[in-house]
Amino acid sequence: MPDPTASTTGRPPWLERLAVLIAGDHAASGDPVDAGAQMSVAEPDGTEVFRAALARHHRIDDEDPHLIWIRPLLGGSETLKDGPVFNLSLVRRRSLGWDTGEVVDDTVVLHLRSGQVATVGPAAGEELARLQRWDRFTFRLTAAERRALAALDADSWHGSYA
Amino acid sequence: MGTNGKTTHSAYGISPTALAPALAPPSGVPADALTEPGLLDNAVEETAAEAAAAPAAEAGLAAPEADGGGDGGTDLEGANAAAGETDEGEPAGLSDLEQLLEEPDPPEQEAASPDLGEESAPAETAAEMGTQEAEDHQDPPLTPVPDAPPAGSPTGVPILVGGADFVNAQATLMAYAAPDGPREVLLAHVNEESESRLLESLAVPQMVEAEVEETVQARVPLDEQHQLAEKVTAATSSLQHKLDYGLPASQSTLEKHQEAAKAVQAVLDTPGLSEQDQAMAQYYKDQVDLIGAKIASGGAPLPHFFPYTTETTQMVVKQVPGPAPEDTLAAQQRQASRINAELSAESGDACWDGQARSSANGTEYAIDLGEGWSAVYRPYSGNDVSTTEFSMRGQLEVHAPPGAGHGKELVGRLEQLNLINKPMTAAEGEWTYLTNNVTAQDLRDAPGMAQAFATTQGLEDMHVQELIQSRADSLIGLDGDTLHQEVKRIHLEAAHRSLPQRVQVLREAVAVATGHGSGQQLAASPGYQPTPNLSGRWLTWSRFDVAHNPAPFQKAFAGKALFHDVGGLGIADLFKTGVLASTERRATMGIQTEVGMSEQSDKYSGGANSVFLRISHSPAHLGAGRLVWDDPSVLLRRSDYYAYDEDNYGISPGKAKALHGMTRDPLQIAQHHHSGNEIMFRDGIDLLGAEAPSRIMCSAASERDKLLAQFADRGITHLGSRPVEEVLRLA
Numbered sequence: 001m002p003d004p005t006a007s008t009t010g011r012p013p014w015l016e017r018l019a020v021l022i023a024g025d026h027a028a029s030g031d032p033v034d035a036g037a038q039m040s041v042a043e044p045d046g047t048e049v050f051r052a053a054l055a056r057h058h059r060i061d062d063e064d065p066h067l068i069w070i071r072p073l074l075g076g077s078e079t080l081k082d083g084p085v086f087n088l089s090l091v092r093r094r095s096l097g098w099d100t101g102e103v104v105d106d107t108v109v110l111h112l113r114s115g116q117v118a119t120v121g122p123a124a125g126e127e128l129a130r131l132q133r134w135d136r137f138t139f140r141l142t143a144a145e146r147r148a149l150a151a152l153d154a155d156s157w158h159g160s161y162a
Numbered sequence: 163m164g165t166n167g168k169t170t171h172s173a174y175g176i177s178p179t180a181l182a183p184a185l186a187p188p189s190g191v192p193a194d195a196l197t198e199p200g201l202l203d204n205a206v207e208e209t210a211a212e213a214a215a216a217p218a219a220e221a222g223l224a225a226p227e228a229d230g231g232g233d234g235g236t237d238l239e240g241a242n243a244a245a246g247e248t249d250e251g252e253p254a255g256l257s258d259l260e261q262l263l264e265e266p267d268p269p270e271q272e273a274a275s276p277d278l279g280e281e282s283a284p285a286e287t288a289a290e291m292g293t294q295e296a297e298d299h300q301d302p303p304l305t306p307v308p309d310a311p312p313a314g315s316p317t318g319v320p321i322l323v324g325g326a327d328f329v330n331a332q333a334t335l336m337a338y339a340a341p342d343g344p345r346e347v348l349l350a351h352v353n354e355e356s357e358s359r360l361l362e363s364l365a366v367p368q369m370v371e372a373e374v375e376e377t378v379q380a381r382v383p384l385d386e387q388h389q390l391a392e393k394v395t396a397a398t399s400s401l402q403h404k405l406d407y408g409l410p411a412s413q414s415t416l417e418k419h420q421e422a423a424k425a426v427q428a429v430l431d432t433p434g435l436s437e438q439d440q441a442m443a444q445y446y447k448d449q450v451d452l453i454g455a456k457i458a459s460g461g462a463p464l465p466h467f468f469p470y471t472t473e474t475t476q477m478v479v480k481q482v483p484g485p486a487p488e489d490t491l492a493a494q495q496r497q498a499s500r501i502n503a504e505l506s507a508e509s510g511d512a513c514w515d516g517q518a519r520s521s522a523n524g525t526e527y528a529i530d531l532g533e534g535w536s537a538v539y540r541p542y543s544g545n546d547v548s549t550t551e552f553s554m555r556g557q558l559e560v561h562a563p564p565g566a567g568h569g570k571e572l573v574g575r576l577e578q579l580n581l582i583n584k585p586m587t588a589a590e591g592e593w594t595y596l597t598n599n600v601t602a603q604d605l606r607d608a609p610g611m612a613q614a615f616a617t618t619q620g621l622e623d624m625h626v627q628e629l630i631q632s633r634a635d636s637l638i639g640l641d642g643d644t645l646h647q648e649v650k651r652i653h654l655e656a657a658h659r660s661l662p663q664r665v666q667v668l669r670e671a672v673a674v675a676t677g678h679g680s681g682q683q684l685a686a687s688p689g690y691q692p693t694p695n696l697s698g699r700w701l702t703w704s705r706f707d708v709a710h711n712p713a714p715f716q717k718a719f720a721g722k723a724l725f726h727d728v729g730g731l732g733i734a735d736l737f738k739t740g741v742l743a744s745t746e747r748r749a750t751m752g753i754q755t756e757v758g759m760s761e762q763s764d765k766y767s768g769g770a771n772s773v774f775l776r777i778s779h780s781p782a783h784l785g786a787g788r789l790v791w792d793d794p795s796v797l798l799r800r801s802d803y804y805a806y807d808e809d810n811y812g813i814s815p816g817k818a819k820a821l822h823g824m825t826r827d828p829l830q831i832a833q834h835h836h837s838g839n840e841i842m843f844r845d846g847i848d849l850l851g852a853e854a855p856s857r858i859m860c861s862a863a864s865e866r867d868k869l870l871a872q873f874a875d876r877g878i879t880h881l882g883s884r885p886v887e888e889v890l891r892l893a
Contacts, residue, residue, distance in 0.1 A: 031414030033403045041811040049812030061837045080379040080471045088730065089745060095809040095838030113836065114808040114823075132399065139402050140466045145730070146406065154729020154787060155774065158736045 014101040038127035053127040057150040069152040084137040088157035303585030310566040314339040314511030320701040325582030327356040338514035348560040348572040359580040365490030379471040391469035393422040498524035534563035592692035602801035614671030618664035625656035708799040718832035724775040724791040743846035772842035786861035786893035802844040807834040854881035859893040
């Protein structure tokens, strides 16, 4: 499990900012669970094709320093009867292979090698609600399962909530 | 739906496909038309002209007495006048036939054969019919259809259906285990081109509002009024986060706890609380106390906290279907859903009670086929790609009544939905094989290919015209709907009759495009395999460029491997089913918790129909849970994959090529080197058959032993060609 207080010194500012956003360390309340990150991805012509909250973990690829593993949160549901539920096969790890990154206002803009542009900013509205639903859901998992998710090293999930 | 809706059990059935032994053109067609489209075009025009003129001149345009009720007049006007009908009820005449010849409904399937009974083929002689039947016997189905698919099998029985109504012509027969007997279901993915025909069979009634009673879980009003659940949940979540990271409670956590405690106590202190309100407040008080204790002592995170609820009944307004139009299948439009099956941990059976469904983002039709049969169809139209799940569009379920033994009828019932309802024959298989290879090898724009496809269409058109010409007597005088149906039958039969010739034309074009000289040489080449690979789990078609000569591909992939990293409970759980299955396949197998309105990117982009592997240099260190294919040609000889060198967001494969570098070329894939590269294989990969991985990395000796025992119990000694002991490695 990554230490949310660990220093990220030595990284470019945009990567520092990215880590802060994903962990929720920018929360005005000082409590990370009150904040988090969301990502939108646009085509080169500016058309948004993807938007999702991001789980509170990310990882730079072991072999490719220009690749960041993340876990976009899509789907999921919560009812009074069943509580928060996500499908861990669907909420799979994704990658951001980047050419350049920069901080723009309170967001991080990544120009991806695919030609798409990813913008990571503070989660808001439904995206923040989904992230907080995810937070609650993860405590239905075992500590080992939470560690496995945070490791961002699996392409598919087999077992509970798969 | 549509003005020519069909009645139950009417047209579009097919007879077993005849594979003509000699590839002769239809009468009146120059033999060289098969390879010279210019001549073919001329022939089409001439035949069309003959078709328009011949009936009037030779057949006398006599309306059948039974229909026309007239005097057998000698011209079209006479026939119309005798029938005394207008618009759709008007008997067909020359102008109708001309119109149908000019603007027929597209056949919508490449290789279909109509079920022509005696009534519908009056012009055919007994000898011709006999010949047809004899030919039919020579072309058995590529995949037999079982009477009863094995009950509980998570993967079911894959079959190929004739024509091109289904993606890859494939359907799966499932028999879910259930207390009242197996629940047999046919699952398939309808091609978008066939959808209009399917929808024509349906009558979708207007939805009307109705008030119905529902039992629901609900919060107590006093809780909602004081927001106790929200406040206690906020305190719980804040503390959980700190406990998980081993941190002390923050100031914010303390404040949230205090706010929750204060609110709960205020409710508890309210005079005259009902028994229910008292229980509710005490429930939250217990959680607040637990949080307080954890703040003081730390330790492991708390169990998940649920709000306090009670069961209650309430009246809700719902949309229900109104009365359906006659002569069509009653269908209800509703929110999309999927079969909610479960994979039994004890028996390994896929279980489903025939009722449970999980919701999906989109709409679907629930269709009553009568006699206890039903179907569910999730259409392309009405499910916008930008707001609904891409991968579910086109999914079809046909449900039999409870019990075993409906395998063949599950296929037969497709006729009710205006879909081809016979197993695929060898000739149809070769057409599918060739078109799959055209796509996989990116031959669509190869010199001569467009011309070849135009020629195949022309051949089919010629057969249509010839059949209409030969049956003009029986067609004239039919009312609008019946004529429309008969012409559709003719199109299906024409597609069927022209198939051997079309296969020959396409094979020639593919041969030239791939440097094989001639179709004959291509067909004789070692890698040419126009039959699917049936490994017991999936049906896949191969691509002959890789299968024929794997050496260049093996060279390109030297030192590289395909891999997939398995998470969760690990690989032992995965190998219980023995398949690495796509999201959509997993749902039907009962090994997926389908949740909520799945606004999941893979489902939007179509990735949910595939599993994905990555290519990488064979690494020195392999982590636990990794499946490795050291010889990628084992998988890359399939014709159904596509790949990117980078993760792409929100992109469906249909529109990805130009912008995002999608490729189906294995030699290009071999050059992919980014860690986020993906190779998507449709449906899944059979981990126990010919496509089995060459290495399976276990997390510990205990996991390896568990898998070895699992394989021994099932009599599995080898994966691919390797002993299981060699395949199972320690990370």
